[in-house]
Amino acid sequence: MDMGLSIGFFALFALFGSIDYATVFSLAPFMNETAITIIGLLLLTGAMAKSAQIPLHSWLPGSMEVKRFSVNKNLPTPVSALIHAATLVTAGLYLLVRSSPVLEYSSTALLVITLVGASTAFFAATCGLVQNDLKRIIAFSTISQLGYMVMAVGLSQYNVALMHVVNHAFFKALLFLGAGAVIHSFSDQQDVRKMGGLIQFLPFTYTAMLVGSLSLLATPWLTGFYSKDLIIELAYAQYSFSGTYAFILGSLTAGLTAFYSFRLISLVFLTVPNGTKSAYLHSHEASTAVIIPLFILALFSIFFGYVFSDLFVGVGSDFFGNAIFTHPRNISIIEAEFSLPLIIKLLPAFLSLIGASLAVFIYHSKNGSQFIIGLTDTALGKKVYTFLNGKYLFDVVYNNYLIAGGLNIGYLISKLLDRGVIELIGPYGLSNTLTNTGVNFSKLDTGVITTYSLYITIGLLSLIFLVFTPILLDNSIIIIKEEMRLVIIYLAALVLVSSNSFLNKKEN
Template sequence: MYLSIIILPLLGSIVSGFFGRKVGVTGSRILGCLSIITTTILAIISFFEVGFNNNPISINLFKWLDSESFNMVWNFQFDSLTVSMLIPVLVISSLVHFYSIGYMSHDPHSQRFFSYLSLFTFMMIILVTGNNYLLMFVGWEGVGVCSYLLISFWFTRIAANQSSLSAFLTNRVGDCFLTIGMFVILWSLGNLDYSTVFSLAPYINENIVTIIGICLLIGAMAKSSQVGLHIWLPMAMEGPTPVSALIHAATMVTAGVYLLIRSSPLIEYSSTVLLICLWLGAVTTVFSSLIGLFQQDIKKIIAYSTMSQLGMMVIAIGLSSYNVAIFHLINHAFYKGLLFLGAGAVIHAVVDNQDLRKYGGLISFLPLTYTVILIASLSLVAFPFMTGFFSKDFILESAYGQYHFSSINVYFIATIGAAFTTLYSVKVIYLTFLANPNGSVNYYKNAHEGDIFISLPLVILAIFSIYFGYLTKDIYIGLGSGFFIDNSIFIHPMREILIDTEFGVPTIFKLLPFILTILFSALAIIYPEFLSNSVSNFKLSNMGYYIYGFFNQRFLVEFFYNKYIVNTVLDLGGQTTKILDKGSVEWIGPYGFGIALVKASKTVSGLGKGVVTDYALYILIGACFYLSIFTFISIFFDLANSITLSCVLVLLGANNYVKLSKHNNINENSLTSSFLWPWSNTKEVSKYTAKHQNNLICT
């Protein structure tokens, strides 16, 4: 069963990709959906078998690398953390596959699309189930490649190609540091297996643990779109909407958070890494919320909300609340998948337009879509008793419950970020469904709800967004829960704050996020309804123009990168090419050699003047030249032979007299005087030679 969870998505991808023409469009869709749905059912069974029974399963397939000091095996492990991650990955993937049947029904390349989706899911499963860092890295890189293929699926669009390259290259920065971290682990511990690394982590020097943790964190920053390496995330919206849902809800962006949670037994021994995680998550939350507030593309707003929620998860990791982080990751997957698929239903209904300013009044045409987006938005802003409420508010309370200066400051920063999340969530609902119609008449003529393939996944995800958090709260963050008793995550006893969070946080600080949510929701409705002129006048003022432009252009981060990093590297590369490739190397190499040959040929051809005496002179000079060369070579070889022969004779003479001294007791003076035989003391040597002919060996 467990091996089937890994293999089935790969089989679905191979059939759709290589045999798509044989099975046809319908066959490709059916096989792709069946493989993923079957895998999802098996994953749910494994969740109950492994998670509730605390019965980890390990599968060894074959050896990958085998040397004297390093062995690597294709080993897959199913523990509580693994099966918890498989639930959102496979549930969202199966619903996205089903949704894509309707959404991509008019696309002529749907076989390729379903092949990429299944391959994406397979690589994420490899990443999650791998039992060592090297196997995890295989899935890590595979997810990056699949994201490139899916974002650029409509490869005839220039923006799609640019976005896919941005995602691919930005993630290469994180991959580089992740590779360095793996090399440091291998250098310090000699192994990459999770069990070996984590068991030896307490005995490693803290500075080495910090270096490893920072490298892993930078890798996670790129994958999970934390501030600084976030620029690829909004650009990834150029892909089809089902791809956006799969990337943002359950696969690529969650990979970095999963890496940090999986490495909890390692980074728990570095307070520096935890502190960096704490502040990085807080800055990311506010940063992305402010940018999302000033965007007008519905998918980009939801993308920045993803970045904000990932910041919340990194805050939980910085607080050593790994169980809360994985709980929020799972909850977020369901309501974020619902938001993206709901946005896809809106875009599909209004002829692929994504600009919020051209929507309005769609509640009459899309009542089901309005309902599910409202449910997802309530869960996103952590409205009481929705799925997001049970994890998001608990992260904020945990920040206050640690009672450190940094964590309390992070509590207030993250609370402000959550309030801004409320603003743009209300903005999406209001401008899309409740405001007066602002779009073309053509948008509303054909606006309608999607078919069963689009509507059914929305309903299922809406149910998850309402009930999942309540049903699983005690499993993941309940007091005394033994779900992670198999040590799949590790919290140092000195950093355990669950009880303080549950009972020690003042009520006012527990209610503050909810109070701000209500206030900012009211503010988001009052301004466009009653103060729209004031808002418009402020935007048109000089200060409003610069403020709006600064936030709308995403804090000018891309401008900074392009001007001071990308252009610098391009200029350096251009100058290097100009000086070396197009300069010295070319002049010394083929270009210069060719010119030299041409000049030499012209010089030689100029010697042919047709004068016989000149030719005779050339022949004489050539003959003298060759004669001198041959003479020099013969003299050189004769001298070399003489020197070599002399050396050989000296060595043989020394060897013979050593033997004579042993057999005939030649006195020291005689031996010394005879050492240079045959040029010195020849008479004495002859005497001894005649007397002892049988003992002398001649060569």
Template sequence: MYQTIVFLPLIAALIAGLFGSKLGNRGAQVVTCGALVVSAVLSWVAFFQVAMAPGDHSTHVQVLSWIVSGDFNVNWAFQIDSLTAVMLVVVNTVSCLVHIYSVGYMSHDPHIPRFMAYLSLFTFAMLMLITSDNFVQMFFGWEGVGLASYLLIGFWYKKPSANAAAIKAFVVNRVGDFGFALGIFAIFMTFGSADFAVVFANVGDYTDQSIHFLGMDLDLLTTICILLFIGAMGKSAQLGLHTWLPDAMEGPTPVSALIHAATMVTAGVFMVARCSPLFEYAPAAMEVVAIIGASTAFFAATVGMSQFDIKRVIAYSTCSQLGYMFFALGVGAYGAAIFHLFTHAFFKALLFLGSGSVIHASSDEQDMRNMGGLRTKIPATFWLMTIGTLALTGFPFFAGYYSKDMIIESAFAAHSSVGGYAFAMGVAAALMTSFYSWRLIFMTFFGESRASKDVQDHVHESPQVMLFPLYILAAGAVASGFLFHEYFIGANYDEFWAGSLFLIGENIMEAAHHVPAWVVYSPFVAMVIGFATAYYFYIKEPSMPGKFVKNFRFLHAMSLNKWYFDELYDIIFIRPAMKLGYILWKRGDEDIIDRYGPDGVSAAVVRVAEKFKKLQTGYLYHYAFAMLIGLSAFVSWFALGGN
């Protein structure tokens, strides 16, 4: 069953990619969607068999012997436990619905087989990552996800901005991947194996050891964990390596939903959770994870409040929510982090696909300043996006209410300075999340339409093939929290996770159930304040945003320009690199290599040839004279006793 779950998307990708011209658009859609439906159904079967059933039902599936080189042996195998089962459900369910949605959304695109093949390839790469039983196989899936994201973000390759965004995502992730690779090298050097079972079983023996790295003696496990986390920062768009994420919106909307809800950005969260046995023995690394995560949650929320592109608002929401997951991991609330990943997949895919429905209805318009009044024209999309917004903002009994609130309570329950910082950032981000989420709803669906007359005349509800996936996701956004919270973070925690998440000492979420009442109500109060502020700014007093911008120009400029990270990186890295490249080209390549290398040698040959060419005059008497001189020299040599 597990081989079927993992390899069906790959088979579908190969069929659609290699034989798409023969299958046609409909054939490619049927093959890829059919494969993902089967994988999704089997993933839910695996989830109930492995995670939900009483007892430990973890299993190990050997596929083949992959790499054998001296002491380095790597198998291609699947590690199936509760953590894997949860991720299988997330990846395949969302991917299946995105595939179905794409049938309607991409119906007018001339390259449908290629698009469907890329989606299925993306899914396969993520499945390889989450089912891996060793770091090398995980790295294979890790890089596969990066490649597939490059292909999908740049799918409309004739569009310069899409090409630039694809390259940016690929390059920024190479920075994180370099750290991840160094971490894997350090693991093999230390443990003599890349297998999770071997590494995790022996990690306790290396708690007091150091490693010489960058000219310093550093704690071994802390160094390894920070290197691994650098990889997670790239894939999951954490502060510093986040700049690729909003640009990824240049890809088709189904790609945005798949990247942000189920695949690429969740890879880093999954990897840290999988490596919990390593991180638990590296408390300093855990603090780094918590600080970066909390800072990202706050930073991305501040940026989301001022964006006007509907997809970019949701993109920064993803960045912020990933920050929540990471600071939960950093304080040891692994179950809460994965639970938020689980619930987030439903409501974030719902919001992205809902925004695609809005864009589809508005003649490909993405600027919310050119929308408004769509509530009555596309009512199904409006109500579906409202459900997603309620879940995202943590409205009671919706999915985000259970998972996000538990993360905030866990941060407080850590009773540490880092936990306190994460708690404060989490509550502040909750307020801003509510503000920008309702701002999106109010600007898009309420008030008078700001679109052109031609666009208004063509506004229409999306076809059922696009709305059907949204209905399923809306059900998940409503029900996944109260249906599963007892298993992920409640009384059935130990039985549900069955050792797939490792903890030293007390479970932080046990303490989170006993925090003061004001801590419990803080996220709710923040959510209400955010909603009230957005309502006042965009419904009650629509002139208020302009007044705020006028009075707080600096704050607005910082938010609108994303804290100037792109400009800062341009000054620090891009311009010096371009200048260095120019110098090396002019001074190194042209003045040294070309002058004394290929160009110099060829010029010398030409000069010598020019000298000898002068001897070839073309006159017969010159040649006769030369022959006479040669003959005289020859005779003289013999006459003088030459042999």
């Protein structure tokens, strides 16, 4: 939430007297750890909203325009690719990485960041298992990978988090643009249950999306492998509760990622055709303007990690210089690189292989299909499917409780405060008071000479009293400030002049 981020900036200014990076970072080691923790958590709230971390993730799956509301039905897909791969969702993560000299002095903030990132990765992966919209599956994949990045920040591995940002941008843009090519060629159909067999019609798009999916699930020696698996290994190398929690959920998420990625590939390209005949007859490969970006992104999804891994995350690399600060007690890259058991290093790859194989088996064999149908036919299976397909019912809770409550509060504020108290005290009340005062003053103009004489007498007596008060009374008994005396003299003179003018007017 931007409100939390703003409060974090105010807290930074209150504590450090500045929001300049150099000043804040140089003073951070000398500040109270509780204050640093509060600031770190406030910065995290801003990052959670921008980078779609649980529970502020709901906007990301819905950030793609629904095609029936779009005049140009192909427009949203490139926009989605930019949003999900390289621009908006990386802003929160960049904020955390840039704030590393502050976060490193709060173990509590790092713990919370690790737990949020690991939980988000696992949550989004479970939701992606049962989504049926082609782009929505990839959107939940984005949330899951962002969870990995935030988890890496919580483990104090900022360079690894940044490398995963860059790696993820290539294969996620590839997947989104590939999905756009599929949707465009298949009569704007986005439901994966109504596709199938497209490998014969879109061989290049299939190859590109397969490369993106393999890189996403961290297939060894593809781009995603050099950052995603390293994050999981670094989590194990922490030897702490948060590290173990992140390692377990990160490893399980790797298997789930492989499952939903190959579920998408199977349902769209490999299984029997489930779409309409006209959609298949008009299906065609994308134009050159789409094929060239897909080809370039596919090359980066294969080779970028291998070429640049030593630059970003190599032991002893000074690529980031002083831009990133890691406290000596939080450095574990050596441990993860050289000291972990082989089974720990290979576990994510094994789970990915199991998840991918399971998806292919389930969606390509009769026994697998019957197994899935049998699961969803049971009462428990229906509830689990509804729960996961409904994204843990976060949207239901938000809409029925938070948003509805917020609307009711807003209505009361508008009715009672804005149009009530504020109007009475403010514009309406002020104008009404001035009008009534003018009407009441006008009633003093009665036209009766005796009344005017009374006004003159009262004004004269008041003037005499104020002028001669210091003489008649001792200053120690009553002290009237000169300013007040002048004001009262002015008012008394105003009454005298007004009365005389009224009297003259009536005589004339």
